[in-house]
Amino acid sequence: MRTQFLPSGLLAGVVSLVVVACASVDEPPVAATDATWFEGARLIDGGGGPPVEGAVFLVEDGVFAWVGRAGEREAPPDAARVDLSGKTVIPALIDAHQHIGLTNVKDGSHSPDNYTRANLVEHLERSAYHGVAATMSLGLEFDEALAFELREAVLPGAARFLTSGRGIAATPMAGPQQPYRLGIPRGARTEAEGRAAVEELHGHGVDLVKIWVDDRGGTVPKLEPPVYQAIIDEAHARGMRVTAHLGTTSGLADAKALLRAGVDGFAHTVRDRDIDDEYMTLVRERPEVWTVPNLPGSPVTHDDLSWLGQTLPPFEIENLRREADRLAAEGPGAFFELQCRNLARNREAGMTIGMGTDSGVSVAWTTHTELRDMAGCGLDAMEVIEAATRVNAEILGLDDLGTVAPGRQASFVVLDADPLDDITNTRRIDGVYLRGEPVDREALRTKFMDGVR
Numbered sequence: 001m002r003t004q005f006l007p008s009g010l011l012a013g014v015v016s017l018v019v020v021a022c023a024s025v026d027e028p029p030v031a032a033t034d035a036t037w038f039e040g041a042r043l044i045d046g047g048g049g050p051p052v053e054g055a056v057f058l059v060e061d062g063v064f065a066w067v068g069r070a071g072e073r074e075a076p077p078d079a080a081r082v083d084l085s086g087k088t089v090i091p092a093l094i095d096a097h098q099h100i101g102l103t104n105v106k107d108g109s110h111s112p113d114n115y116t117r118a119n120l121v122e123h124l125e126r127s128a129y130h131g132v133a134a135t136m137s138l139g140l141e142f143d144e145a146l147a148f149e150l151r152e153a154v155l156p157g158a159a160r161f162l163t164s165g166r167g168i169a170a171t172p173m174a175g176p177q178q179p180y181r182l183g184i185p186r187g188a189r190t191e192a193e194g195r196a197a198v199e200e201l202h203g204h205g206v207d208l209v210k211i212w213v214d215d216r217g218g219t220v221p222k223l224e225p226p227v228y229q230a231i232i233d234e235a236h237a238r239g240m241r242v243t244a245h246l247g248t249t250s251g252l253a254d255a256k257a258l259l260r261a262g263v264d265g266f267a268h269t270v271r272d273r274d275i276d277d278e279y280m281t282l283v284r285e286r287p288e289v290w291t292v293p294n295l296p297g298s299p300v301t302h303d304d305l306s307w308l309g310q311t312l313p314p315f316e317i318e319n320l321r322r323e324a325d326r327l328a329a330e331g332p333g334a335f336f337e338l339q340c341r342n343l344a345r346n347r348e349a350g351m352t353i354g355m356g357t358d359s360g361v362s363v364a365w366t367t368h369t370e371l372r373d374m375a376g377c378g379l380d381a382m383e384v385i386e387a388a389t390r391v392n393a394e395i396l397g398l399d400d401l402g403t404v405a406p407g408r409q410a411s412f413v414v415l416d417a418d419p420l421d422d423i424t425n426t427r428r429i430d431g432v433y434l435r436g437e438p439v440d441r442e443a444l445r446t447k448f449m450d451g452v453r
């Protein structure tokens with residue numbers, strides 16, 4: 001398959017240049033054909049229906065032009081052909097919650113100094129490498145101008161960067177508590193400050209507002225209910241939506257108040273106590289409200305590190321091995337089991353369930369461990385795949401991603417084995433295509449490992 005990777009795209013680029021150059025002013029240029037016919041795969045299209053055996057799809061100009069089965073249509077005579085027999089295709093994945101940029105994967109350092117274009121782009125390339133087409137940064141944009149610039153960029157071989165801009169907490173010091181993250185949020189102690197922050201974000205073209213509703217165990221002021229009500233109302237008046245971070249000490253009470261206030265989604269699940277019937281009733285009234293579970297590490301999260309050795313520096317593999325040993329010795333832990341139970345309760349209430357890694361330290365590959373942990377908490381493999389594809393596309397307002405369907409971007413992952421048999425098969429990636437172009441994973445591996453200790 002690899003031999004068919006580069007030439008079709010490159011050749012089409014050359015052909016279209018030539019066509020444009022030769023066209024006279026009066027005659028519009030004849031569109032160059034950039035068609036590829038993919039055949040033979042088992043297709044999980046992200047829509048939740050049964051997989052299609054012997055699927056065929058036509059990609060033209062980076063978009064799915066047609067999706068069907070063998071024999072329903074002939075390949076266009078000039079199309080390149082790719083045989084995917086024995087493979088499984090899923091839509092490219094989407095991460096609805098991460099915090100990239102502050103950590104340097106190569107040396108493990110955490111610092112605002114890491115928030116550079118080069119570091120962010122490498123994180124986006126790591127996402128692409130692991131089959132992620134778009135990834136949402138929720139609120140820790142140390143250099144907001146850079147974040148907004150990157151949001152507009154189309155980078156070959158890299159995931160799309162989505163951003164909420166700097167999120168809103170009670171004060172700039174009331175966001176995530178790691179020292180290297182302090183001072184980044186917008187602060188809002190009054191309704192007027194909350195509305196002003198939303199207005200500013202709207203001016204930056206943000207359509208998803210991140211708020212932190214958390215007093216960090218009583219150490220910092222918490223966003224007050226009248227203030228988040230004003231933020232939610234102002235956002236809705238401007239066609240924006242609001243996603244809330246819940247704390248670990250008062251999450252259930254805050255979740256209920258936020259549901260009543262009209263919040264659109266949660267960046268975590270409830271993680272301070274078991275969800276109760278009152279919460280279940282509120283969710284049943286508003287099933288469109290989403291949760292992005294991002295479960296903490298489970299004992300099996302790091303059980304297999306063999307698939308990571310080619311992309312992570314040895315010191316990080318060693319850290320993961322130690323963490324795996326610790327989890328194996330101590331068991332899943334109450335924090336994991338609580339969130340597992342609450343994910344099941346959210347599902348029972350019919351809540352919209354997306355997928356987010358909350359990654360900042362270890363980026364991109366954690367998408368696959370998150371999928372595995374969601375399945376481990378009782379979601380079936382199809383639901384987990386939908387969460388990370390179609391549902392996340394809906395949550396993030398991406399109408400061009402999330403499913404393999406005509407008109408959508410041809411961003412998809414080719415797997416060596418079926419994730420419906422075993423969700424960890426999402427790690428067995430044979431190839432990733434973004435906007436119709438194959439990602440050169442071999443070149444990316446070399447880049448990722450260049451300069452590591």
Ligand SMILES: [Zn+2]
Pocket residue numbers: 097098099138267358
């Ligand atoms: Zn987060």
